[in-house]
Amino acid sequence: MMNLSARDLPMAALTAEAQRHLVALLRCDTTNPPGNEYLAAAYLRDQLAAEDIEARLIEPAPGRVSVWARLAGSGAARPLLLVSHTDVVPVERAKWTTDPFGGEERDGFIYGRGAVDMKDMLALELTLFLHFARRVRATGQPLRRDLILLAVADEEDSGTHGMQWICEHMPELVAAEYALNEGGGMGIDLGKQRIYPCEMAQKGAMRVTLRAQGAPGHAAVPHGDLAVRRLAQALERLTAAPLPMHVIPTVRRFIGVIAATQVGAQRAMLGQLTNPMLSERVLAALPNHDVANALRAMLHTTASPTILTAGTALNVIPSEASAQVDCRVIPGQTPEMVRGEIARRIGDPRVVIDIDPLSPGYEMPQTALFDALGRAIATHDPGAVVAPYLFPAVSDSRYLAPRGVIAYGFVPHQPEAGVPPVQSLAHGHDERVSVANLHFGLRVLHDTVQDIAG
Numbered sequence: 001m002m003n004l005s006a007r008d009l010p011m012a013a014l015t016a017e018a019q020r021h022l023v024a025l026l027r028c029d030t031t032n033p034p035g036n037e038y039l040a041a042a043y044l045r046d047q048l049a050a051e052d053i054e055a056r057l058i059e060p061a062p063g064r065v066s067v068w069a070r071l072a073g074s075g076a077a078r079p080l081l082l083v084s085h086t087d088v089v090p091v092e093r094a095k096w097t098t099d100p101f102g103g104e105e106r107d108g109f110i111y112g113r114g115a116v117d118m119k120d121m122l123a124l125e126l127t128l129f130l131h132f133a134r135r136v137r138a139t140g141q142p143l144r145r146d147l148i149l150l151a152v153a154d155e156e157d158s159g160t161h162g163m164q165w166i167c168e169h170m171p172e173l174v175a176a177e178y179a180l181n182e183g184g185g186m187g188i189d190l191g192k193q194r195i196y197p198c199e200m201a202q203k204g205a206m207r208v209t210l211r212a213q214g215a216p217g218h219a220a221v222p223h224g225d226l227a228v229r230r231l232a233q234a235l236e237r238l239t240a241a242p243l244p245m246h247v248i249p250t251v252r253r254f255i256g257v258i259a260a261t262q263v264g265a266q267r268a269m270l271g272q273l274t275n276p277m278l279s280e281r282v283l284a285a286l287p288n289h290d291v292a293n294a295l296r297a298m299l300h301t302t303a304s305p306t307i308l309t310a311g312t313a314l315n316v317i318p319s320e321a322s323a324q325v326d327c328r329v330i331p332g333q334t335p336e337m338v339r340g341e342i343a344r345r346i347g348d349p350r351v352v353i354d355i356d357p358l359s360p361g362y363e364m365p366q367t368a369l370f371d372a373l374g375r376a377i378a379t380h381d382p383g384a385v386v387a388p389y390l391f392p393a394v395s396d397s398r399y400l401a402p403r404g405v406i407a408y409g410f411v412p413h414q415p416e417a418g419v420p421p422v423q424s425l426a427h428g429h430d431e432r433v434s435v436a437n438l439h440f441g442l443r444v445l446h447d448t449v450q451d452i453a454g
């Protein structure tokens, strides 16, 4: 039993098991809204019950069921949470080449809404949970810490019937040292180097509303004091260049790791990413625009105007025009700091800036769980490295962070030739995951759990 690694196990059988779980879960239509997560919850409950594990079902609203199950450890260390969400985003059915809720396998891929966000991880976590439960039963030797399977409802919409509700009403269920969740783990090839970002920080989210004032009037007799024009100018100034740079330690380490993997001029160039004078020129020189945009989002609070409103009739000049701006805030920045940056950028006192409460981001420390992920990746993808990463969007980990849980986002996916990256498959058409990646994820996560809890 010493130094048991995934390579010594009958991993093919476990992969087949994970695949069976994934197909069954993809066939549960848990589109949110409305959710109907009870479908996936019933499947999980039955799979656990078949192995004499009693799941706890949490149902704060009808049909919105989350599942919690615990494999008791020796108590030598505090629990590890295996976190996932069971709901998925809606589909545009006509754009799919397969039934999004069919779980079809084609050419080595399993298709379905949720295949990478995140029923694949759910299937892997269920498989590993059952695997370790069987092993403990067979050997009589508990793990060092509790292993807790937590599959929650309502991540993709409001979140109020899933992780948020559990954290507020049943915090004892998430009292843990570590959590593994979504948000990172997708391999990226940069030059000859493969990097797996480990999500250790998350940006905050805040709605900002810009209200430009002007004079009303008859549209047949235009004047110079137009609210619409003022708003357009404000949006042009706001979006012409990034807001000021704020580099947090996670991002500094991320850039340090990726720069260190490159050679010569490329290394020196990447090292200048955190130089406010040169950063944009470095980003413009990167061949991959998706990577450049992702790096920019890690270095700045972003402001994306998404909803514009003005006017009620064709022949009436509106006296107010407004824009809602989706701001994603670097951890540590306060709402007033962001408002100040936006106000200075727009520079027009007749554009009023209203801010909604900030849903704060967070930054986690680098811990033994990070090291364990690094060792598992080094074993199963030799030469690749794991880098700390600031996730530009939000996940349920934001509810765990204030409770002191070290939550990392890491769903292992190897990049595959000819296959769109995970980031564009998630929420996209023909969402799919390869059986090869399911196998890879299972091995990496197995070794990580074994390392941290075995």
Ligand SMILES: [Zn+2]
Residues within 6 Å of the ligand: 085, 117, 118, 155, 182
């Ligand atoms: Zn997700």
